[in-house]
Amino acid sequence: xxxxxxxKFESMAYGPAPEDAxxxxxxxxxxxxxxxxxxxxxxxxxxxxxxxxxNPATGELLATVAQGSATDVGAAVAxxxxxxxxxxxxxxxxxxxxxxxxxxxxxxxARKLAVLETLxxxxxxxxxxxxxxxxVARHFYYHAGWAQLLGPLDETGFTGEDFRGYTPVGVVGxxxxxxxxxxxxxxxxxxxxxxxxxxxxxxxxxTPLTALLMAEIADEIxxxxxxxxxxxxxxxxxxxxxxxxxxxxVAFTGSTEVGRLIxxxxxxSAKKLxxxxxxKSPYIVFDDADLDSAVEGLVDGIWFNQGQxxxxxxxxxxxxxxxxxLYDKIRARMSVLRVGSxxxxxxxxxxxxxxxxxxxxxxxxxxxxxxxxxxxxxxxPMPERGLFLRPTLLTGVAPASTVAQEEIFGPVLAAMTxxxxxxxxxxxxxxxxxxxxxxxxxxxxxxxxxAAQVKAGVVWVNATNLFDAACGFGGYRESGYGREGGKEGxxxxxxxxxxxxxxxxxxxxxxxxxxxxSEFAAPDAAQALRHDLLDAAIDRTVKHYIGGKQxxxxxxxxxxxxxxxxxxxxxxxxxxxxxxxNAVEAARGAAAKWARQTxxxxxxxxxxxxxxxxQRREEIVRKLAAFVGESxxxxxxxxxxxRTFSYAAWTDKFEGSVHNPPMRMVAMAMHEAIGTxxxxxxxxxxxxxxxxxxxxxxxxxxxxxAVPGERAATLIGELYQVFDTSDLPGGVVNLVAxxxxxxxxxxxxxxxxxxxxxxxxxxxSAMVKAASIGNLKQVWTNEGRAVDWFDPAQGxxxxxxxHATQVKNIWVPYGE
Ligand code: NDP
Numbered sequence: 001x002x003x004x005x006x007x008k009f010e011s012m013a014y015g016p017a018p019e020d021a022x023x024x025x026x027x028x029x030x031x032x033x034x035x036x037x038x039x040x041x042x043x044x045x046x047x048x049x050x051x052x053x054x055n056p057a058t059g060e061l062l063a064t065v066a067q068g069s070a071t072d073v074g075a076a077v078a079x080x081x082x083x084x085x086x087x088x089x090x091x092x093x094x095x096x097x098x099x100x101x102x103x104x105x106x107x108x109x110a111r112k113l114a115v116l117e118t119l120x121x122x123x124x125x126x127x128x129x130x131x132x133x134x135x136v137a138r139h140f141y142y143h144a145g146w147a148q149l150l151g152p153l154d155e156t157g158f159t160g161e162d163f164r165g166y167t168p169v170g171v172v173g174x175x176x177x178x179x180x181x182x183x184x185x186x187x188x189x190x191x192x193x194x195x196x197x198x199x200x201x202x203x204x205x206x207t208p209l210t211a212l213l214m215a216e217i218a219d220e221i222x223x224x225x226x227x228x229x230x231x232x233x234x235x236x237x238x239x240x241x242x243x244x245x246x247x248x249x250v251a252f253t254g255s256t257e258v259g260r261l262i263x264x265x266x267x268x269s270a271k272k273l274x275x276x277x278x279x280k281s282p283y284i285v286f287d288d289a290d291l292d293s294a295v296e297g298l299v300d301g302i303w304f305n306q307g308q309x310x311x312x313x314x315x316x317x318x319x320x321x322x323x324x325x326l327y328d329k330i331r332a333r334m335s336v337l338r339v340g341s342x343x344x345x346x347x348x349x350x351x352x353x354x355x356x357x358x359x360x361x362x363x364x365x366x367x368x369x370x371x372x373x374x375x376x377x378x379x380x381p382m383p384e385r386g387l388f389l390r391p392t393l394l395t396g397v398a399p400a401s402t403v404a405q406e407e408i409f410g411p412v413l414a415a416m417t418x419x420x421x422x423x424x425x426x427x428x429x430x431x432x433x434x435x436x437x438x439x440x441x442x443x444x445x446x447x448x449x450x451a452a453q454v455k456a457g458v459v460w461v462n463a464t465n466l467f468d469a470a471c472g473f474g475g476y477r478e479s480g481y482g483r484e485g486g487k488e489g490x491x492x493x494x495x496x497x498x499x500x501x502x503x504x505x506x507x508x509x510x511x512x513x514x515x516x517x518s519e520f521a522a523p524d525a526a527q528a529l530r531h532d533l534l535d536a537a538i539d540r541t542v543k544h545y546i547g548g549k550q551x552x553x554x555x556x557x558x559x560x561x562x563x564x565x566x567x568x569x570x571x572x573x574x575x576x577x578x579x580x581x582n583a584v585e586a587a588r589g590a591a592a593k594w595a596r597q598t599x600x601x602x603x604x605x606x607x608x609x610x611x612x613x614x615q616r617r618e619e620i621v622r623k624l625a626a627f628v629g630e631s632x633x634x635x636x637x638x639x640x641x642x643r644t645f646s647y648a649a650w651t652d653k654f655e656g657s658v659h660n661p662p663m664r665m666v667a668m669a670m671h672e673a674i675g676t677x678x679x680x681x682x683x684x685x686x687x688x689x690x691x692x693x694x695x696x697x698x699x700x701x702x703x704x705x706a707v708p709g710e711r712a713a714t715l716i717g718e719l720y721q722v723f724d725t726s727d728l729p730g731g732v733v734n735l736v737a738x739x740x741x742x743x744x745x746x747x748x749x750x751x752x753x754x755x756x757x758x759x760x761x762x763x764x765s766a767m768v769k770a771a772s773i774g775n776l777k778q779v780w781t782n783e784g785r786a787v788d789w790f791d792p793a794q795g796x797x798x799x800x801x802x803h804a805t806q807v808k809n810i811w812v813p814y815g816e
Contacts, residue, residue: 014338014346015346016340016341016344016346017344017345017346018341018343018344018345019115019118019125019343019344019345020115021115021119021343023111023112023115024112024115024116024119027112027116027213028062028063028209031063033061033062033063033064034050034063034064034065035063035064035065035066035208035209035212035232036066036232037066037068037072037076037229037230037231037232038212038215038216038218038219038228038229038230039072039075039076039079039229039231040075040076040079040082040083040225040226040229041219041224041225041226042225044066044072044075047066047067047069047072049066049067049069050064050065050066050067051064051065051067051205051232051233051234052064052065053065053120053205053206053207053208053209055119055120055122056121056122056206056351056352056353056354056386056387057122057341057342057343057350057351057383057386057387057388058385058386059385059386062119062120062209063209065208065212065232066232066233067232067233067234067237068202068231068232068233068237068240068241069237069240070240072231072233072237073200073231073237073240073241073244074244074246076200076229076231077171077173077200077229077241077244077246077247078246079200079225079226079229080171080172080198080199080200080226080227080229080246081171081198081246082226083198083224083225083226083227084168084170084171084197084198086224087193087196087197087198087224087227088153088168088196089153090196091151091152092147092148092149092150092151092152092158092160093147093148095147095150095193095194095196096144096145096147096148096194097144098193098221098223099140099141099143099144099147099190099193099194100140100141100144101221102140102144102190102214102217102218102221103137103138103139103140103141103144105217105220105221106133106136106137106140106186106217107137109213109217110129110133110134110137111129112213113128113133113136113182113210113213114128114129114132114133115128115343116209116210116213117132117133117181117182117207117209117210118342118343118350119209119342119343120181120206120207120208120209120210121178121179121181121206121207121342121353122306122342122350122351122352122353122386122387123305123306123342123350124342124344124347124348124349124350125342125343125344125345125347126345126346126347126348127304127305127350128182132180132182132183133182135183135186135467135468135469136182136183136185136186138468138469138662139183139186139187139190139469139485140186140190141469142190142469142470142485143190143191143193143194143469144194146162146191146194146195146487146490147193147194147195149161149162149163150162150163150194150195150196153167153168153196155497156497157496157497158494162487163490163494165496165497165498165793166491166494166495166496166497167196167494167495167496167497168195168196168197168493168494169195169197169248169249169272169493169494169495170197170198170247170248170249171197171198171199171200171246171247171248171249172192172197172198172199172200172247172248172249172250172251172493173199173200173201173202173241173242173244173247173249173250173251174188174189174192174199174200174201174202174250174251174252175201175202175238175241175242175250175251175252175253175254175262176188176201176202176203176204176211176253176254177204177253177254177255178203178204178205178206178207178353178354179305179308179309179310179353179409180305180309181203181204181207181208181209181210181211182210182211182214184253185201185203185210185211185214187253187473187484187485187489188201188251188253188484189201189214189228190469191484191485191489191490191492191493192251192493193227193228194490194493195490195493195494197248197249197493198226198227198228199227199228199229200229200230200231200241200247201228201229201230201231202230202231202232202233202237202238202241203230203232204254205232205233205234205235206353206354207353208232211230212230212232214230215228215230235258238258239261239265242262242265242266243265243266245269247271248270248271248272249271249272249273249274249492249493250262250266250271250272250273250274251273251274251482251492252273252274252275252276253275253276253277253310254276254277255277255278255407256277256278256407256433256478256479256480256776259275259277259480259776260773260774260776262275263275263769263772263773263776264770264773266769267766267769267770267773268766268769268770270762270765270783270784272492272495273482274474274480274481274482274483274484274492275480275481275482275776276310276473276474276475276479276480276482276484277310277433277435277475277478277479277480277776278310278407278409278433278435278478278479279310279311279312279314279407279433279434279435279436279475279479280314280315280404280405280406280407280431280433281311281312281313281314281315281433281435281436281437281438281456282313282315282317282424282427282428282431282437282438282454282456283297283298283301283302283313283314283315283316283317283437283438283440283464284317284318284418284424284428284437284438284439284440284450284454285316285317285318285319285322285326285440286319286421286424286439286440286441286443286446286447287319287321287322288441288442288443288446289322289440289441289442289462290440290442290462291322291325291326291329292329293440293462294326294440295326295329295330295333296333297313297438297440297462297463297464298313298316298330298333298413298464299333299337299348300464300465301313301438301464301465302314302391302411302412302413303337303348303349303391303411304465306349306350306351306352306353306389306410306411307408307409307410307411307412308352308353308357308409308410309465310407310435310479311435311436311458311465311473312409312465313413313436313438313464313465314407314408314412314413314414315404315414315415315416315428315431316413316414316415316416317415317416317417317418317424317427317428318415318416318417318418319417319418319419319424320417320418320419323415323417327393327395327415330393330413331376331378331393334376334377334378334391334393335378335379335380337349337378337380337391338380339380339381339382339383339388339389339390339391340381340382340383340388341383341386349388349389349391349411350388351386351387351388352387352388352389352410353387354387355387357387357409357410358387358389360408360409360410361389361408361409361410361411361412362389364402364403364406364408364410364412365392365394365403365412367402367403368394368397368401368402368403368412368414369394371397371398371401371402371403372396372397372398372401373394373395373396373397373398373401373403373414374394374395374396375392375393375394376392376393376394376395377390377391377392377393378390378391389410389411390411391411391413392410392411392412392413393413393415394412394413394414394415395415396415396416397414397415397416398416399416399427399430401414404416405431405432407433421446421449421450424450425450425453425454428450428454428455428456429453429454429455432477432478433475433477433478433479434455434456434457434475434476434477434478434479435456435457435458435474435475435476435479435480436456436457436458436459436460436475437451437454437456437458437459437460438459438460438461438463438464439451439454439459439460439461439462440461440462441461441462444461444812447461447462447812448461448810448812451808451810452670455476455477456475456476456479456808457472457473457474457475457476457479457483457806457807457808457809458471458473458808458809458811459808459809459810459811460811461810461811461812461813462812462813463665463811463813466661466663466665466811467485468485468659468661468662468663468667469485469486470485470486470659470660470661470667471485471486471659471661471667471669471809471811472484472485472486472487472488472489472669472807472809473485473489473809474807476806477754477776478775478776480776481776481778481806483807486659486669486807486809487657488669488802488807491802496794496799498788498793498794499783499785500785508761508762508784508785508786509682509684509759509760509761509762509782509784509785509786509787510684510786511682511683511684511709511760511761512627512683512684512709512710512711514710515560515561515562515563515566515569515710518559518560518561518562518710520559520710520739542570542571542572542573542713542714542716542717542737543573543716543717544573544575544579544583544716544734544735544736544737545716545719545720545723545733545734545735546579546582546583546586546734546735546736547582547583547585547586547589547590547730547731547734548586548723548724548728548729548730548731549730550720551579551582552573553573553574553575553576553579553737553738554575554576554578554579554582555574555575555576555579557573557574558571558572558573558574559571559572559574559710559738561710561711561713561714563626563627564626564627564628564629565626567626569623569626569627569711569714570623570714570717571714572710572713572714572716572737572738573713573716573736573737573738574737574738574739575707575736575737575738575743576738576742576743577746579736579738579743580705580736580743580746580747580750581746581750583705583734583736584676584678584705584747584750584752584753585752586730586731586734587676587703587704587705587731587732587734588676588703588752589731590703590729590730590731590732591673591675591676591702591703593729594673594698594701594702594703594729594731594732595672595673595675595701595702596701597701599651599652600651600652602651602698602699602701603648603649603651603652603699604648604727605726605727605728606644606645606647606648606651606695606698606699607644607645607648608726608727609644609722609723609726609728610641610644610645610648611726612722612725612726613640613641613644613722614641615722616718616721616722617637619718620637620687620715620718621633621634621637623714623715623718624636624637624686624687624715627683627686627711628685628686632685635790636685636686636687636688636790637687639688639789639790640687640688640691643688643691643692643695643795643796644691644695646695646792646796646797647695647696647698647699647796648699650696650699650797650801651699651700654671654699654700654798654801654805655671656668656669656670656671656807657669659809661811664813664814664815665811665812665813665814666811666812666814667809667810667811667812668809668810668812669807669808669809670807670808670809670810671700671801671805671806671807672701672805672806672807672808673700673701673702673804673805674702674754674755674778674804674805674806675702675703675754675755676702676703676704676705676752676753676754676755677697677702677703677704677705677753677754677755677756677757677804678704678705678706678707678744678747678748678750678753678755678756678757679693679694679697679704679705679706679707679756679757679759680706680707680740680743680744680747680756680757680758680759680760680764680768681693681706681707681708681709681712681759681760682709682759682760682761683708683709683710683711683712684786684789685789685790686708686709686711686712686715687712687715688789688790688795689709689712689759689787689789690706690708690709690712692787692789692795692796692800693706693757693759693800694706694733696796696800696801696803696804697757697804698728698732698733699801699804700801700804700805702754702755702804703731703732703733703734704732704733704734705734705736705747705753706733706734706735706736707735707736707737707738707740707743707744707747708735708737709740709760710737713737713738716735716737719735720735740760740764741763741764741767744756744758744764744767744768744771745767745768745771747768748767748768748769748770748771748772748777748779749771749772749774749775750775751775753777754777754778755777755778755779755780755803756768756772756777756778756779756780757779757780757781757803758779758780758781758782759781759782759787760782760784761784762783762784763784764781764784765781765782765783765784768781769781778806780803
């Protein structure tokens with residue numbers, strides 16, 4: 001150890017700089033190192049079942065914490081329900097004051113919160129002090145702003161400009177992980193409270209302490225009782241919370257595995273769900289990159305928080321020409337990283353949060369070696385006890401190997417090479433996840449081109465792991481859905497007022513009774529249609545519309561569809577799994593090109609479609625009239641034309657935004673197509689209902705496989721003539737008729753369908769949710785509630801467009 005300043009300067013060595021934990025330990029002692037739950041503003045006495053939370057760096061016992069039972073969860077949800085009306089009745093300004101007070105308290109207690117976080121989690125104090133806590137405060141400030149701007153709530157919803165017509169979702173259950181305990185608390189609680197929701201939150205078992213200190217702060221600022229409730233416990237407590245029928249929404253951050261369990265738990269309910277799950281994010285380095293900066297970025301990308309970061313740049317993809325040079329630089333940098341006591345201010349890498357996690361990471365390293373990777377770890381001085389792991393570099397990793405595919409959640413970098421930008425994109429997207437990506441290149445054109453093609457919710461150009469409350473965060477694919485932060489994050493806690501506010505259900509959807517003879521009708525009704533078949537006025541057999549072509553049903557069957565008077569209107573093809581698979585393949589094939597089409601180009605197609613639709617007014621209205629009567633038929637047709645114009649108009653107007661986070665960066669929030677969207681339409685307004693779902697999806701660059709309602713199925717013949725003449729590329733819209741529950745299930749289970757929308761009855765909503773648990777695709781349903789398709793406030797606009805897009809935030813630095 002150098003002794004003189006000159007020696008220190010020469011060697012650039014650090015001495016230990018330990019943070020003083022006395023005040024935090026005193027706070028723990030003041031609670032007798034025992035904590036209960038915070039329910040309805042009271043601390044519940046620790047129950048007989050408890051668990052321990054320890055300092056992972058030393059193994060020292062920090063506190064004993066009550067394990068929440070189903071009864072405790074029930075009490076917390078009841079408190080949140082009771083607090084909801086009064087909390088919603090406050091003006092936005094009044095709620096803003098509470099959020100502002102939270103932010104101020106976080107700043108006042110900044111060091112205490114940072115030290116407590118580091119003791120409980122094992123992360124370096126440098127990170128909790130300089131990154132986590134300032135971001136926590138920023139989140140509360142930012143959301144104080146949204147509370148203010150929402151304005152008062154009346155029967156029409158919020159009256160402020162930005163979210164006019166929206167209401168709070170209601171009571172929210174939130175479950176958070178251990179890697180950023182307090183930051184995740186802020187990401188969850190701040191938008192929920194701003195939106196007028198009340199909360200029950202369960203922190204992770206390894207790291208409950210900062211959430212409990214925040215509960216104490218809530219008490220100090222006089223937050224109305226029951227608005228925020230904290231329940232401690234393990235996975236069982238989380239499961240009890242997620243399944244509680246008193247919740248209107250569940251928000252979860254954690255592993256994809258538990259995300260799936262929660263999805264299953266909530267599938268049969270109308271609870272709104274947002275999932276922020278794992279990742280295996282690519283860190284792409286091109287040969288023209290500033291390699292030293294890229295290496296420095298990696299320190300934050302994979303060794304930040306010991307790599308226990310959902311968006312860690314854990315897959316290094318480096319252009320072949322500079323690979324060895326970069327690896328040398330990485331090894332040199334790794335050799336001077338400091339591993340040690342997280343409370344030491346000069347430490348880079350602290351302790352792993354728990355023994356289970358530690359063993360899991362060790363196991364992954366062994367698996368990587370067994371699968372052919374070369375493992376390199378620096379010779380660093382390591383603490384003698386505690387859960388410390390050396391930073392690890394695995395090179396020569398095969399793209400399909402375990403360490404390239406699975407989230408390790410530790411300080412382990414898996415490296416592989418690529419030759420061309422196209423290969424980089426292919427490798428980057430060769431994962432079931434899609435949370436984040438880093439792109440290093442001095443060529444901004446290449447960087448932005450690749451950013452557009454990478455499937456990830458956040459892309460950092462020449463930077464890594466940057467966060468801000470104004471910039472939404474969340475994933476594509478199995479990294480979950482829903483966003484946290486930004487305006488898009490607020491929508492997660494709001495819903496259109498006409499859908500019914502918390503606790504009040506809207507009108508249930510009333511699907512027309514299946515006509516006699518239909519595949520959906522009882523057999524005796526089918527018998528009744530026989531006579532009518534002979535003298536039917538319009539008898540025509542239509543086919544599916546797949547890949548721009550009329551296609552006979554694989555089953556070889558059609559089904560008869562009766563009008564309101566029981567007489568035959570026509571036949572529709574009876575689709576099966578094979579038809580659906582063909583339609584998905586066609587939609588998939590058309591997706592990339594349609595998404596790349598300019599917004600102006602898509603608008604032209606939709607305008608043209610409206611023009612051609614009008615040409616067929618007479619025959620379509622006549623058929624519609626058989627189902628809905630003449631007066632609705634005419635209005636419905638005209639409204640469908642108008643809606644087509646609306647979405648042609650929206651196509652180049654539903655644009656993203658540019659954020660100015662508090663650093664020299666811009667974050668471009670792009671609205672991207674989701675991919676292939678499956679649609680199950682109802683039949684109350686056969687044409688308009690179908691169009692109201694097809695159009696926003698297509699306008700935003702998605703391709704669609706739609707199962708029309710039974711009545712609309714008879715219109716396929718007219719519709720494909722319209723589509724064919726409107727320059728709509730084959731495969732962009734595919735219509736497969738048949739039994740919606742059966743075809744919908746195949747669509748929900750299909751891995752190549754990126755999102756599924758169900759606007760039929762409650763059983764269809766529950767079915768699509770249940771059938772897509774495995775692939776975690778985005779699901780959007782009407783929860784069986786009726787939509788008045790004739791009312792533009794309900795039947796069109798941003799609510800639809802938001803669901804037809806996902807936000808990708810691309811961060812780009814500026815300046816030298
Ligand atoms: P989990 O997903 O198990 O934990 C997240 C939260 O969910 C915790 O509060 C946990 O409680 C709770 N939970 C656990 N089981 C259930 C359940 N059945 N129903 C409801 N809630 C439940 O993550 P782990 O802590 O087990 O970590 C495992 C792996 O997950 C990591 O190795 C990492 O790969 C990944 N992970 C990803 C994160 C991300 O941000 N993307 C964050 C954390 C982990 P409790 O802590 O008490 O078990």
